[in-house]
Amino acid sequence: MVRIEYLKRQIARAERLAKAILDRQTADRLQAYAAECRAELSELTLKTAA
Template sequence: MARIDYLKAQVARAERLAKAILDQHTAERLQAFAAECRAELQVLSLKPAA
């Protein structure tokens, strides 16, 4: 469960930074990172609890 909380925090942080930053390339990389975290969250949420 800790990994899920970590990923949720990273998504929120990356999206917040992407909106505030002026450099377009960095903003795009932050959005891509947020998308990767969301994809991992989706995979983790489908796994049954151990």
């Protein structure tokens, strides 16, 4: 459960920073990181539900 909460916070933080930052490359990297966290969160959620 700790990892799930961590990933949720990281997703929110990365998306918030991506919206606020002016550098397109950095914003894209932050969005990609958020997508990676979302994928891991999805896997963990499925494992804990099973």
